[in-house]
Amino acid sequence: MDGAPEPATEPWDPTAATPAEPEPRLPRLVTGGRRTLFAGLLGIATFCGGLGVLIALLVGALVGGGAVAPIAAGIAALMVALGCGRYLERVLAEKLGQHYVAQLRISLISHSLLASKVPSVGITVARASNDLSSVRNWVAQGIAPLLAGIPLVLISMAGLWTIHPALALALGLPVLALAGTLFLLAGPAYQRARVLRRHRGNLAARIADTVAASSAVVASGGVARELARVRDSGQKVMDAAVHRARMAAVLRACSLGMPVLATAAVVLVSRNAALDAGAIAAALTLLGLCAAPVGEWGRIVEYRQNYRAARRIIAPLLVEEARLAAGPELVPEAPQAAARLQAERVAGVWLRGLILGSTRIPELRAEPGDRIRMVGGDAALRAELFGVLATARTPAGPILGTLGRELSGREPGYVVAGKIPGAVGEKKRRRLIGAAFSSMVPERGTLLRALRYRRPEADAGKALALAARLGLRTETLERGQNTVLRRGGLPLDERQRAGLMVARAMLGSPALLLLNDIDGHLEEKALTQLETMLQNYRGVVVVASEAEWCAGYREWDLEAADSVPERSQALSAGAR
The missing domain is CATH 1.20.1560.10 (ABC transporter type 1, transmembrane domain)
Known part of the structure; x- marks a missing residue:
């Protein structure tokens, strides 16, 4: 009604109580067989x-x-x-x-x-x-x-x-x-x-x-x-x-x-x-x-x-x-096709719009052959970011910001070699991305299985030769390539485990290679070999290390990122 006072608008309160959600239930018992x-x-x-x-x-x-x-x-x-x-x-x-x-x-x-x-x-x-x-x-x-x-x-x-x-x-x-x-x-x-x-x-x-x-x-x-x-x-x-x-x-x-x-x-x-x-x-x-x-x-x-x-x-x-x-939700056919056409224009790596906690991650654009050194931020933030890069997944789910949206939009987007890693299956993603972190340990199984875990179809001889260059020589083990790894990689020692993880990450030359603080666990000769191999690496390499061997890499400074306002964090969480 004209002349009536406007109703008072309550200030937005991110802590305000929300309707109670129904209690989660286990999957149905009486279903299928x-x-x-x-x-x-x-x-x-x-x-x-x-x-x-x-x-x-x-x-x-x-x-x-x-x-x-x-x-x-x-x-x-x-x-x-x-x-x-x-x-x-x-x-x-x-x-x-x-x-x-x-x-x-x-x-x-x-x-x-x-x-x-x-x-x-x-x-x-x-x-x-x-x-x-x-x-x-x-x-x-x-x-x-x-x-x-x-x-x-x-x-x-x-x-x-x-x-x-x-x-x-x-x-x-x-x-x-x-x-x-x-x-x-x-x-x-x-x-x-x-x-x-x-x-x-x-x-x-x-x-x-x-x-x-x-x-x-x-x-x-x-x-x-x-x-x-x-x-x-x-x-x-x-x-x-x-x-x-x-x-x-x-x-x-x-x-x-x-x-x-x-x-x-x-x-x-x-x-x-x-x-x-x-x-x-x-x-x-x-x-x-x-x-x-x-x-x-x-x-x-x-x-x-x-x-x-x-x-x-x-x-x-x-x-x-x-x-x-759950796999990525399907979007209308035309926007999905347009998004994939945009992604195909990216030959290297493109990450933008990513927010981790209260930190906005700076945009990363890299072409094939670029070698990136991640600096700034604390070890926990770098580890979390490496995990997102390796899995194309945040705590909210897969990064699908490019599906059905412009790459310049506000949603986070992540493209590797013309593909959207969050929108493809595990098999395709592991071909795109190889990762070796200091926190990683191999799963239970034979050494050869662990070495070819990303690429099971890879030639065993080439895989073992790559591992030998990085410090893992199977002839020193009693059962060689059939050695069974247990309890986080035993009986391998720390340097052998590091060589195994790096060789596994590099096998098949993925378009994106991620190395987080694992170089310090390699033996000296293996580190020299790694440095040599990365000089001519065809894909994009992202490294986090304080060592001198990668000091000449282009820096990706996480401290250049801005903090995210508290209201934006709550709105982002609510959208998820």
Whole structure:
């Protein structure tokens, strides 16, 4: 309305509360081939419930004076069938649990490989073992027994109803009481499971860090001190485990007490209703068949709470992994083609518009044959930038600023030899970019596999000759090129590992070669060879080193970058 005052505009607050996001969830259990396993479990549970009712009726007929031989044979046959059903149930449940955990394990390891910030090795191992064991226990020994137990209880109640309606209530009411009690105890069980899981993670991280620092600990005379710290962390795990065991004991005691209560109720109803011996025998048989699965409900609730404690930690990681592992989003065909035409004009390397934390990285333009020396900034910033250059990925995801946009736009862009590394697959990217950093160690496997890791199709002789020039001579190793590398590259020494990583990075002459502070780990002759090879290198070389051998390279000064205003950082994060 004209003349009305404008509504007050609230100042922009990057810390303002945002609507709560839904709790991350694990991938669906019942999908793909697991649908068949799940349907099989449900069918077996229903089948076994029906067998239970038949067995109970035959027992009642036997007690009521029926022919002994045929009824006994029928009972025996049904018992064999019931045993086979339980066997199949257990096998299918284990297959279901293992198949699901295998999927989660791959995703967890993928997250550890792709994420910019990952926990210690100890915590990663704990997640891939303890947490996934909790998931497996819930699926294989929690969901499956529930699928078996609930239909059995319902079918048994229907069978008891046919004998006398009060008998169905004698079983149903104790089951409902047990379910309510377990529901109330589930919360405290969950909290205790979380506490135990946290202490286990701390212990795993401490053990991994202590073993990694073993040489420094021994040299400094700190063995007893570190063992004392491990012992203290272990004591916390023990105390938390005992604390959780008390709650588990309560859960199981309640579950095991329910069949006793139901038996007493059935006997009382049978007495008041003046049921004959056959009906009482049938009722008690049905009750006995229900006792075993219902008696496991306390353990199932314990598995459920352990699963929830594990899910709380690993579900967000798997959601992040799905985002990191996803390929670049497709854009309209015409803009995509235009972007690729622009990228093809770049013969060397072009990086622009990149922001890392609060630092705006200066633009880099390099032609084939250029040798760049990265200077300025601290070691952490240089390491992060080298990681972005090697992977074409920031914590927000792949760098795709050139897809469907002008190269002069505000979005970050990264082009190597006419290609957009963030928009191509791993195979093409590793052909474009070779990287050797001082922080790198080779993966587990044979030496030749590690050497040709970027280019598996490369000629073995040429690869080994290149490695020999850089200080890795396989003839000095007992098994030569078939030497198995373990624990970060052992049995190679530091100089041999550095030679291996540099040779791997240079194999196939990638368009962009990245060397971060690894030259200081090479032996003198190998460094001389490296300097010679780089003088005539056809691609772009980016080096971070304080050594004199690369002092004549063109400098890329990171300190020439400006800090990013706080509001811009928050807006950029919000856009991501």
